[in-house]
Amino acid sequence: MKNYFSSSFKLGVLGGGQLGRMLLTETQKLDIYTVILDGNSEAPCAQICNEFHQGDLLDFDTVYNFGKQVDLLTIEIENVNIDALDKLEAEGLTIYPKPKNLRIIQNKAAQKKFYKDHDIPTAPFNHYAYLEELKHSYENNIINFPFVWKSARFGYDGNGVKIVRSIEDLESLPTGECITEQLIPFKNELAVIVARNKQGEIKTYPVVEMEFHPEANQVEYVICPARIDEAVAKKAREVALKVADAFDFVGLLAVEMFQTENNEILVNEVAPRTHNSGHYSIEASYTNQFEQHLRSILNLPLGNTESKVAGIMVNLVGAEGYTGEVVYKNIEEILKVDGVTPHIYGKKTTKPFRKMGHVTIVNEDINEARKVAQQVKETIKVIAK
Structure with missing residues (x-):
C-alpha cells in the first residue's frame, strides 16, 4: 500500500470552502500533506492547509497546472474545469470522483437523463436548451403551471431552482439551458x-x-x-x-x-x-x-x-x-x-x-x-x- 501518512504524498483539493476546511481536520489527524486551490485568498482553508494556491477553478490552465503538482486530486465543489481533469487523468493522475462522473453531475439535464437511462426513479422532466423553448412549450399547452424550474448549470443551495406558478414567474427566469420537473407532492x-x-x-x-x-x-x-x-x-x-x-x-x-x-x-x-x-x-x-x-x-x-x-x-x-x-x-x-x-x-x-x-x-x-x-x-x- 502507498504510504500517505507523514510522507511526501500530496493530496490536491479543488475548492477551499467549508467542506475543505472540515476535510483538513481529518488530513491533519492522519498527517496527510494537503494542497488547496481556490479563487478566494481568504477562503476558509487558506490559513490552515499545508499549501494554498489562489486561482480560478473553471480555468483550464489553472486546474491543469495545479493537478501536475499533486499525487491524487479530489474536489469539495463540483463546478471545476472538467476538460483539464480529463487531460490530467489521461496523463496518469488519479482523480476521485472521476471526471466522467463530474461531467454528468455538473449538468442537471445530463444528470436527469442518466437516471432515466439507468432506470433510477426520478420525477418526470423536460429539457430545454434555452428559455424561449420553454415558453413555446407553455404556449402550446405541453407544460402547465405549477412546475419546478432548474438551471442546468451552476445551481446550489436553492439558487437556480424556482417553483413557477404564473406567467410572471416564467418571464423572470434566466435565459439559459434548464429543465422543468413535475411538482411532486x-x-x-x-x-x-x-x-x-x-x-x-x-x-x-x-x-x-x-x-x-x-x-x-x-x-x-x-x-x-x-x-x-x-x-x-x-x-x-x-x-x-x-x-x-x-x-x-x-x-x-x-x-x-x-x-x-x-x-x-x-x-x-x-x-x-x-x-x-x-x-x-x-x-x-x-x-x-x-x-x-x-x-x-x-x-x-x-x-x-x-x-x-x-x-x-x-x-x-x-x-x-x-x-x-x-x-x-x-x-x-x-x-x-x-x-x-x-x-x-x-x-x-x-x-x-x-x-x-x-x-x-x-x-x-x-x-x-x-x-x-x-x-x-x-x-x-x-x-x-
Missing part, C-alpha cells in the same frame, strides 16, 4: 450518503431527513435518523446504492431524494462530495463523512457508518438585513446546553442566507434533540458589527 426530503472505494467496498450512512427554510430554499435542519418507517429507509438506501453503482462511483456520493405521499422514493439530485446532509456525522457517527471521504479516495478500508447517538444539524446562515464583519450573537448561550457543538466556517463577512457555520445537537432521544435544535435556532444569530 412529497412527505419528506431524505438523503443517503454512499461511500465507495476503488476495490468496490461500499457503505451507506443512515437515511437523514431534511427540513427546509421556506423562503431561502435552504436546509434548516438535518435529522439523523430520519423519522420514517424502516421499509422506506431500506428502499432509500437501496436506491442510493443503485445510483452509486450506475456511476461506478469512487468517493463520497450524497443522494438527495423525495419520499412521495405513497412512499415511493424519487432521486432529486446528487452531490459527488461531502455534503451538508452529513455534517451531523462529525459528532454523531463512528466515522464522520470527511474521514470516510479520505478512506474512499485513498482506497483504504471504509469505516463504520452507524451513529453512536441521534444527531441533528442546524445550519447557521447570515441573518436577513445584515451584511459585513460577522458576529455570532448568543453563542455562549447555546454552549451552556448539553450536547451542542458549534462549527464556525472561518468566513469573515456575513450576508443574508450565506452559510457561515452549523451546530450539531446530539442526544439519545431524537425528539429531545429536535427540541434543542429549535432552541439553538431561535437563540444564536449570525449578524454583522
Whole structure:
C-alpha cells in the first residue's frame, strides 16, 4: 500500500470552502500533506492547509497546472474545469470522483437523463436548451403551471431552482439551458450518503431527513435518523446504492431524494462530495463523512457508518438585513446546553442566507434533540458589527 501518512504524498483539493476546511481536520489527524486551490485568498482553508494556491477553478490552465503538482486530486465543489481533469487523468493522475462522473453531475439535464437511462426513479422532466423553448412549450399547452424550474448549470443551495406558478414567474427566469420537473407532492426530503472505494467496498450512512427554510430554499435542519418507517429507509438506501453503482462511483456520493405521499422514493439530485446532509456525522457517527471521504479516495478500508447517538444539524446562515464583519450573537448561550457543538466556517463577512457555520445537537432521544435544535435556532444569530 502507498504510504500517505507523514510522507511526501500530496493530496490536491479543488475548492477551499467549508467542506475543505472540515476535510483538513481529518488530513491533519492522519498527517496527510494537503494542497488547496481556490479563487478566494481568504477562503476558509487558506490559513490552515499545508499549501494554498489562489486561482480560478473553471480555468483550464489553472486546474491543469495545479493537478501536475499533486499525487491524487479530489474536489469539495463540483463546478471545476472538467476538460483539464480529463487531460490530467489521461496523463496518469488519479482523480476521485472521476471526471466522467463530474461531467454528468455538473449538468442537471445530463444528470436527469442518466437516471432515466439507468432506470433510477426520478420525477418526470423536460429539457430545454434555452428559455424561449420553454415558453413555446407553455404556449402550446405541453407544460402547465405549477412546475419546478432548474438551471442546468451552476445551481446550489436553492439558487437556480424556482417553483413557477404564473406567467410572471416564467418571464423572470434566466435565459439559459434548464429543465422543468413535475411538482411532486412529497412527505419528506431524505438523503443517503454512499461511500465507495476503488476495490468496490461500499457503505451507506443512515437515511437523514431534511427540513427546509421556506423562503431561502435552504436546509434548516438535518435529522439523523430520519423519522420514517424502516421499509422506506431500506428502499432509500437501496436506491442510493443503485445510483452509486450506475456511476461506478469512487468517493463520497450524497443522494438527495423525495419520499412521495405513497412512499415511493424519487432521486432529486446528487452531490459527488461531502455534503451538508452529513455534517451531523462529525459528532454523531463512528466515522464522520470527511474521514470516510479520505478512506474512499485513498482506497483504504471504509469505516463504520452507524451513529453512536441521534444527531441533528442546524445550519447557521447570515441573518436577513445584515451584511459585513460577522458576529455570532448568543453563542455562549447555546454552549451552556448539553450536547451542542458549534462549527464556525472561518468566513469573515456575513450576508443574508450565506452559510457561515452549523451546530450539531446530539442526544439519545431524537425528539429531545429536535427540541434543542429549535432552541439553538431561535437563540444564536449570525449578524454583522
